[in-house]
Amino acid sequence: MLAIRTQKLSRSFKGKPAVSNLNMHVPEGSIYGFIGQNGAGKSTTQKMICGLLHPDEGNISLYGKSGDDSEIRSKIGVIIESPALFPNASAYENMMMQALNLGVDNTEEKIKEILKLVGLSDTDKKKSKLFSLGMKQRLAIGQTLLGDPKLLILDEPMNGLDPQGIIEIRNTLQKINKEQGITILISSHILGELSRIATHYGIIKQGEMIEEINKDALREKCKEYMTVRVSNPHMAEGLIRTALGANQPIEVTEDAVHIHHYQDGEKINRLLVGSGIYASEIKQHKMDLEEYFLAAMEGRTHA
Amino acid sequence: MLNLIKMDLRRTFRTPLFYALLLGLGVMLGTFAMTGVMGENQSIAALIGPVSSAGNMMSTMGMSMVLIFGAIYVVSIIGKDFSTGFIKNILTIHANKSSYILAKLVVGTIVSALMLVFYIVLMIILGAIQGLPVGIPSIGGLILFIIGKLLLAVALNALLIGFELTFRNLPISILACFMFGMGGATMLLSMLGSSLNIPLLQTISTFTIAGSSSIGMLTIIAGDFIHIVICSLVWLAFALITACLIMKRKDV
Structure with a gap:
C-alpha cells in the first residue's frame, strides 16, 4: 500500500509554478528521500501533503484515503522548515503540548519513553531556547512520535546539525522506521546521509518529479x-x-x-x-x- | 477541538502573559484607588458598571480594559502558534481548521470570564477598603450585566481572532484590540451623528461591540439586555464565518 500518493499536484505562487503535475508514490514502511535543488518545490509539496498549503490542482491520498481524512491526519508527524517549539518551555512541556494537541493517552509515561528514545531525558526544566540545534531537532522528532504516527514528514531535519547531531538523527530515524514501521518522507540536502537511510527516492526539478527510484534500482543504475x-x-x-x-x-x-x-x-x-x-x-x-x-x-x- | 482547548488551557496557566494581564488590571484598579477616583463613586456597584443611565468613566474604561485584555490574550496565543511554527503541528493533525478557531474562542471566553471575575472581586475589595456601600440594585441585574459583558467579550474575541488570522501581525492585532474594545469607531460615529444632527448614526453606533457595551447596566432593563445579546450574536456570527473562510483559503 502507498502511504502517500499524489496525482498531478500543482501549486503556483503569483503565477509562478512551484509544483507542476507532481506524481509521488511513497510506499508504506519506506524511508523516502525527497531530493531537489533549493526552490525545486520540496517544501511546497510537503506542505500540501500536510494540508498547510492548498493545491491549485491535483489530489493527495494518504493510505488510500483522502488527504483531508481526520483519522489519517492525526497519524502524521511533521517537521516543516524548523522545529516547532515553545522557546520558554522545557522539553517535557513541549512534548506535553503536542501530546494534548494529539489527545494522547498515558501522556506522562509516553513522553518519558520518547524523551529517552531521542536522548533528552536528562534536560529537566531547561528551556528549549537554550538547547543546541541538534537537541531542538531531536525534540521536534520526539514530538512527531507522540500519538503513534504512521507517517513522518520531515523537511530538512539535518540542516545546521554538526556531524554528531546528524548521526544521532540518522540513528533515531532508522530505529523508528525499523522498530515501529513508520513511513518517513524526508527531504535533505545532505545526500550522503540520505543515501545511508533512504529506501526510495524522488527527484524533483523545477516543481516536476523527474524520477522515482528505489534503493536497489538506484544501486543498479549507479x-x-x-x-x-x-x-x-x-x-x-x-x-x-x-x-x-x-x-x-x-x-x-x-x-x-x-x-x-x-x-x-x-x-x-x-x-x-x-x-x-x-x-x-x-x-x-x-x-x-x-x-x-x-x-x-x-x-x-x-x- | 477538545484537545486544542485542553492544550491552550494548560498554556494559559503556565505562561506569564495571562498573569501579566491580570496584574495589569490590578495595577489599573490600584491606581484608581490610590488616586482617589474610586472614592468619588457613591457605591461599589457604580465601580462595576452604571447603575442607572448615567455611567461613570472609571467603570466604562475598566470594563473595556477587561474585554481588551481578554482579546489581547487570544491574539497573542494565536501569534505564538504562528511564530513558533506550532500551528503546523496543529493544522496537520486537525484537518478541520474551524476547530482551531472555535477552540481559541472557547479559551478566550474562559480567560475573559476569569478576568471579569478577577476585576469584579478586586473592585469589591478595593471599594470595601474605601468604605463604599455595596449598592447593587439587584443580583439579577448584576448577573445579566456579567452575561452581557461576557457575550460581548466573546464577540470581540472572535473579531480579533479573524483579524489576527488575516494579518498575522501581533502588534497590529493588539492595536485593533484597543481600537475595537475602546470603541474608536463607535465614538466617531456618535460624534458625527451628534454634530451633523443625524440620529441614525448615533443609533448605528450602539450596535457596535463597544457601543453595545456602553449601554449595559446593573439595573434590569430587558430591552437593553436583548440589544446586547443580539449585537453580540450578530458580531460573533459575522466574525466566525469570516475567520473560518480566511482560515480555509489562506496558506500556513
Missing part, C-alpha cells in the same frame, strides 16, 4: 563506470566507440570520456596510445547518490 581523462575527449570517444561498439554507453565531458559498465582500463589505454592519445588519468568510479542526483538534474541518468 554501477561502475570508467573515467578516461584526455586532452581531446571527442577524438577519444570516436576511437572507443569504434572499438567497443555503438551500444556501449559513453558520455563525453569537457576533459573526459566516461564509459559505463566497463572495466578494462588496459585495453582502453592501449587503444588510445596506439592512436597517439595519452590519457592523464584512467580511473574506475562508482556513482553515489550525489553524482546520480547531479546526473539526473542534467538528464543523464538513463544512460
Whole structure:
C-alpha cells in the first residue's frame, strides 16, 4: 500500500509554478528521500501533503484515503522548515503540548519513553531556547512520535546539525522506521546521509518529479563506470566507440570520456596510445547518490 | 477541538502573559484607588458598571480594559502558534481548521470570564477598603450585566481572532484590540451623528461591540439586555464565518 500518493499536484505562487503535475508514490514502511535543488518545490509539496498549503490542482491520498481524512491526519508527524517549539518551555512541556494537541493517552509515561528514545531525558526544566540545534531537532522528532504516527514528514531535519547531531538523527530515524514501521518522507540536502537511510527516492526539478527510484534500482543504475581523462575527449570517444561498439554507453565531458559498465582500463589505454592519445588519468568510479542526483538534474541518468 | 482547548488551557496557566494581564488590571484598579477616583463613586456597584443611565468613566474604561485584555490574550496565543511554527503541528493533525478557531474562542471566553471575575472581586475589595456601600440594585441585574459583558467579550474575541488570522501581525492585532474594545469607531460615529444632527448614526453606533457595551447596566432593563445579546450574536456570527473562510483559503 502507498502511504502517500499524489496525482498531478500543482501549486503556483503569483503565477509562478512551484509544483507542476507532481506524481509521488511513497510506499508504506519506506524511508523516502525527497531530493531537489533549493526552490525545486520540496517544501511546497510537503506542505500540501500536510494540508498547510492548498493545491491549485491535483489530489493527495494518504493510505488510500483522502488527504483531508481526520483519522489519517492525526497519524502524521511533521517537521516543516524548523522545529516547532515553545522557546520558554522545557522539553517535557513541549512534548506535553503536542501530546494534548494529539489527545494522547498515558501522556506522562509516553513522553518519558520518547524523551529517552531521542536522548533528552536528562534536560529537566531547561528551556528549549537554550538547547543546541541538534537537541531542538531531536525534540521536534520526539514530538512527531507522540500519538503513534504512521507517517513522518520531515523537511530538512539535518540542516545546521554538526556531524554528531546528524548521526544521532540518522540513528533515531532508522530505529523508528525499523522498530515501529513508520513511513518517513524526508527531504535533505545532505545526500550522503540520505543515501545511508533512504529506501526510495524522488527527484524533483523545477516543481516536476523527474524520477522515482528505489534503493536497489538506484544501486543498479549507479554501477561502475570508467573515467578516461584526455586532452581531446571527442577524438577519444570516436576511437572507443569504434572499438567497443555503438551500444556501449559513453558520455563525453569537457576533459573526459566516461564509459559505463566497463572495466578494462588496459585495453582502453592501449587503444588510445596506439592512436597517439595519452590519457592523464584512467580511473574506475562508482556513482553515489550525489553524482546520480547531479546526473539526473542534467538528464543523464538513463544512460 | 477538545484537545486544542485542553492544550491552550494548560498554556494559559503556565505562561506569564495571562498573569501579566491580570496584574495589569490590578495595577489599573490600584491606581484608581490610590488616586482617589474610586472614592468619588457613591457605591461599589457604580465601580462595576452604571447603575442607572448615567455611567461613570472609571467603570466604562475598566470594563473595556477587561474585554481588551481578554482579546489581547487570544491574539497573542494565536501569534505564538504562528511564530513558533506550532500551528503546523496543529493544522496537520486537525484537518478541520474551524476547530482551531472555535477552540481559541472557547479559551478566550474562559480567560475573559476569569478576568471579569478577577476585576469584579478586586473592585469589591478595593471599594470595601474605601468604605463604599455595596449598592447593587439587584443580583439579577448584576448577573445579566456579567452575561452581557461576557457575550460581548466573546464577540470581540472572535473579531480579533479573524483579524489576527488575516494579518498575522501581533502588534497590529493588539492595536485593533484597543481600537475595537475602546470603541474608536463607535465614538466617531456618535460624534458625527451628534454634530451633523443625524440620529441614525448615533443609533448605528450602539450596535457596535463597544457601543453595545456602553449601554449595559446593573439595573434590569430587558430591552437593553436583548440589544446586547443580539449585537453580540450578530458580531460573533459575522466574525466566525469570516475567520473560518480566511482560515480555509489562506496558506500556513
